[in-house]
Amino acid sequence: MTDAYVIGVDMIKFGRFPEKTVPQIGSEAALLALDDCGLKIQDMQALYCGNLGQASGMVGQRILQEIGQTGVPVINVSNACATGATAFREAWASVKAGLYDVVLAVGVEQMGKGLLGGGGGATGIPKEGLLGSGTMPAVFAEAGMEHSRKHGTTFEQFAKVSVKNHHHATMNPKAMYQIETPLETVMNAEMISYPNTKLMCSVNVDGSAAAVIASESKARELGLMNRAIKVRASVLTSDPWQERDLVMPDVNTCTRLAAKQAYEMAGVGPEDVDLIELHDCFATAEILHYENLGLCPDGEAGRMIDDGEVELGGKIPVNVSGGLLSKGHPLGATGIANIYEVSTHLRGEAGERQVEGARIGLTHVIGLGSACGIHILEKAS
Amino acid sequence: MADKPLPAVGYLKIPENGKPYLQGCKCSSCGAVFLGERDNCSKCGARGGMEEVQLSNQGELYSYCIVHRSFPGIEVPYVSAIVDLEGGGTVKGNLINVEPEPDKIPFGMPVEVVYDDALGRKDRDGNSYLSYFFQPR
Numbered sequence: 001m002t003d004a005y006v007i008g009v010d011m012i013k014f015g016r017f018p019e020k021t022v023p024q025i026g027s028e029a030a031l032l033a034l035d036d037c038g039l040k041i042q043d044m045q046a047l048y049c050g051n052l053g054q055a056s057g058m059v060g061q062r063i064l065q066e067i068g069q070t071g072v073p074v075i076n077v078s079n080a081c082a083t084g085a086t087a088f089r090e091a092w093a094s095v096k097a098g099l100y101d102v103v104l105a106v107g108v109e110q111m112g113k114g115l116l117g118g119g120g121g122a123t124g125i126p127k128e129g130l131l132g133s134g135t136m137p138a139v140f141a142e143a144g145m146e147h148s149r150k151h152g153t154t155f156e157q158f159a160k161v162s163v164k165n166h167h168h169a170t171m172n173p174k175a176m177y178q179i180e181t182p183l184e185t186v187m188n189a190e191m192i193s194y195p196n197t198k199l200m201c202s203v204n205v206d207g208s209a210a211a212v213i214a215s216e217s218k219a220r221e222l223g224l225m226n227r228a229i230k231v232r233a234s235v236l237t238s239d240p241w242q243e244r245d246l247v248m249p250d251v252n253t254c255t256r257l258a259a260k261q262a263y264e265m266a267g268v269g270p271e272d273v274d275l276i277e278l279h280d281c282f283a284t285a286e287i288l289h290y291e292n293l294g295l296c297p298d299g300e301a302g303r304m305i306d307d308g309e310v311e312l313g314g315k316i317p318v319n320v321s322g323g324l325l326s327k328g329h330p331l332g333a334t335g336i337a338n339i340y341e342v343s344t345h346l347r348g349e350a351g352e353r354q355v356e357g358a359r360i361g362l363t364h365v366i367g368l369g370s371a372c373g374i375h376i377l378e379k380a381s
Numbered sequence: 382m383a384d385k386p387l388p389a390v391g392y393l394k395i396p397e398n399g400k401p402y403l404q405g406c407k408c409s410s411c412g413a414v415f416l417g418e419r420d421n422c423s424k425c426g427a428r429g430g431m432e433e434v435q436l437s438n439q440g441e442l443y444s445y446c447i448v449h450r451s452f453p454g455i456e457v458p459y460v461s462a463i464v465d466l467e468g469g470g471t472v473k474g475n476l477i478n479v480e481p482e483p484d485k486i487p488f489g490m491p492v493e494v495v496y497d498d499a500l501g502r503k504d505r506d507g508n509s510y511l512s513y514f515f516q517p518r
């Protein structure tokens with residue numbers, strides 16, 4: 001099988017664009033990614049489009065209705081917060097399989113403000129606040145408290161994740177926010193679901209990201225290998241059965257399973273990875289994934305954040321983009337935006353936030369329900 | 382309108398004569414315990430062979446969070462709790478009769494399942510509902 005490469009990749013600056021349609025927002029990233037590699041929509045042999053909010057709305061076709069109706073196959077993908085990563089992976093798989101030489105993957109989302117999750121059934125009475133909470137901040141607070149139970153992780157350690165990611169975002173012009181949030185500010189922000197304060201919840205924003213994926217021979221033929229990014233691993237898992245999973249969503253087991261498969265596929269270990277964009281939908285979640293991705297032994301995630309090992313300049317920088325906490329989390333776009341961030345570092349084009357000498361990077365997303373997507377990327381040699 | 386409260390969820394059973402209880406089922410192949418009824422086992426993939434079981438009203442607090450912001454009309458703060466029941470089964474619900482403060486809520490705290498009106502919530506036909514809660518034992 002051929003290797004597959006990202007030859008063009010970009011994202012729009014995340015923000016709030018109520019005056020635009022979902023296809024318009026998606027088109028912007030699609031055009032940016034095409035420009036990044038100097039190709040046209042007519043060069044794309046298929047479109048893989050990730051979007052959650054209009055999952056039945058043929059968003060991919062409507063993107064082509066904005067930028068070029070070429071008649072190619074369009075595959076619309078919806079997979080919770082792993083939607084973008086899944087669209088990317090389907091695009092990658094089609095190239096790996098030899099079905100196409102060059103394809104486009106787009107992730108896009110237009111979000112409202114406010115709490116996600118916690119919707120009740122259609123019959124009877126509302127269950128939110130009666131049978132616990134199904135809101136996302138609560139679900140991820142409970143997952144964080146499970147880590148506290150096992151390892152004594154503190155509210156302050158969770159809060160430090162948010163301090164770090166907001167700091168990183170001050171160096172990312174495409175992030176939603178560029179503001180420093182000191183520890184006291186994070187801890188004293190409005191408590192949403194203890195231990196997650198408002199500044200420890202991802203930002204609901206509108207956004208899009210896109211990638212052009214090509215076979216090795218196509219990338220060479222186009223003369224685009226000098227900035228190409230090799231996809232060393234692409235993995236998707238669902239939630240294996242766990243004792244509490246159906247009542248308390250388990251983001252750990254599916255991540256550990258995906259990480260194991262991804263490291264095997266890439267032939268690397270966590271010690272070989274130079275930067276990571278992981279799914280910090282809530283500050284509590286980021287802590288769990290240091291261990292889930294093998295960055296440290298179980299029980300040491302709190303120490304990692306205390307020691308600054310996951311900051312820019314640290315042993316293994318995590319979420320130098322600002323993460324979902326500060327860059328923002330447009331659900332369907334996030335997976336591809338992560339790939340843009342890592343690719344930008346591997347190309348040495350990340351400016352002020354550049355992870356020096358980055359050679360291998362990893363992206364991770366979790367869609368609750370659950371889906372875990374991991375990609376390991378490397379600068380083409 | 383029903384003359385008696387209806388169960389807030391399907392796995393809460395209200396017998397004609399007897400006390401309400403939470404219902405689960407157990408896989409006769411691998412022993413996995415699930416909340417409510419189901420046909421097949423998602424742990425081992427066995428088809429059929431699910432035995433109905435009455436879940437215990439005793440358990441311990443596995444994890445929780447303290448909800449300070451919810452949807453309009455929902456009283457906060459309250460404790461959203463995950464409880465492991467004795468003999469199997471994990472249930473989520475409100476933990477009541479505790480102060481909503483982290484240092485007042487120890488992990489592993491023994492709790493019991495209690496049954497009460499569903500916080501006054503009624504459906505559009507005016508029916509009342511019976512729900513379940515956890516409280517320290």
Ligand SMILES: [Zn+2]
Pocket residue numbers: 408409410411412413422423424425426427
């Ligand atoms: Zn079974």
